[in-house]
Amino acid sequence: MAGGVSMWPSIATADVVDALDLERVGPKGPEGSADPTGVVVFRARNIVTRIPRTLGAQVLAQTVVAAERVVPHMAVQTLQGVFPRAGDPTEPVDVRVERLHEGRSVAMLQVGFRQGAAEHFRAFVTLGVPGAELVRHADALPVEVPGPEECAELPVPMLPWEVRTFGGVDALAPELAGPPRLDLWTRCAKVADGPTTARAILAWTTEGFLGPVALRPYPRDEIERRGGRAMSVALAQNITFHQEFSAHEWLLLRCASEYAGDGRMHGRIRVFTRDGRLVASVTADGLMRPGVRP
Template sequence: MPESLEDLVELLDLETIDVDLFRGRQPQTSLQRVFGGQVLGQALAAAGRTVDAGRLVHSLHAYFLRGGDTSVPIIYRTEGTRDGGSFSSRRVVASQHGKPIFYMSASFQQPEPGLDHQDPIPADVVPPDEAPTLASVLEARSGRAAADWDREWAALDVRLAGVTGRQFWIRASGKLPDDPLLHSCVLAYASDLTLLGASLLPHGIVIGDRRIQPASLDHALWFHRAFRADEWLLYDQASPSASGARGFSTGRLYSEDGRLAASVVQEGLIRPVDPELLK
């Protein structure tokens, strides 16, 4: 995975091949499949390249069709499905080896005033400067060295914000340029990092446990309010259900001053490979 924030920004800076056609590079990684957040971020970057800069992404809906190959680039083809008076919509297909691995639809809106309300930020969370790093927590739970986790996720600063393991502080590990699309792409990348794990917690299992085959199946993200991905965001997660070898998780991302910046919903594969887990 990206070894620094600079590497992540470079990863999201797609190469233009032709009109509405882009190539996304791959980072060095020990993962067997492309990280879902990488495809989300790169696909959003491809869609955003084809939309008027004054229109900001407010939602995306995606399906992961095949595991991505980490050894070859990903091709992103963008379709301009509609440009209206206030909204623009785009469809993106990501492909490798001549086959689609991912579909995404995204909608962009010209900012405008309107009614405003939100759920409050959760109380009683550990402040970011007092919270343990995700790498140290995963080391204790999985036995894999913290340095290994840090090496894979060095582009992000992630810390455990609550004892339940469903709340995290998350931000980019450094300063980002003042580009709203880039901040949205970084948030899309980060939104896939811990969410599927919320569906395993009720069963006393963590992501990385060899008794489970995990994979992202679909992912939806709504952007509610302006935010910076290089400032602390509280990622408040829940899992209302798990069934049929699938885990369903939801998440809300709040700025440190309490503004609800984004909401996330994901369903993922959590297939037990150890029959003992089903007893």
């Protein structure tokens, strides 16, 4: 993955909407029902781009939709996903959802994305309903963070909705260097809003920034000196949804690359609303290694 906005594949909003429309293929029955083993299977469509593998952002979003289709009276609270191998974006995929536990207030599922005998994504998902509150606190959004009106557009072809950051395209310009942190405002008013869609869109949005933020301290000349272009691969991503939010409102992604070395990278994203509510937290791990010189 090279620096700059051209690192992302180009996707249309209609592609995202189509990818989130999962077809239930087994077992037959009302929404939420499963076979005797507690398994539900969906058929998912992949988005084909110039990248020769299934998009991690897509499968994270599809996992949210599949989980809430299986347990429709609960909302996804945590998603812990791993990417053991690359999927083939030219072929459909079966999404197998297995109930591990379902109680009155919490459910736990295992979700696997499989093409033939090969599984390219697996996640453990917890869902729940609001419970009796004993305590409440959350990290606060610093007052000095520029709002979306103070930021410029950052075209991200993989996110066919609004994305803004302070400095605009220069924030990820490959010839410039910056700290391994980035604040991004985003909102998606192009899709029908709803709690499940909002969580799916946010899961999609958070996947693509670990590599670019890890590269910010190193301008293009330094990357070439270190071995050519950078090559990054996602290995795992964990998402926790804290509170409800809307896909149509401005959300701030505070991205930080907290470690990079030994061919690996680790990052964190905290997601806030404009009024300062912490609505989601994300951690991600991947590989970051020298690629082939252009």
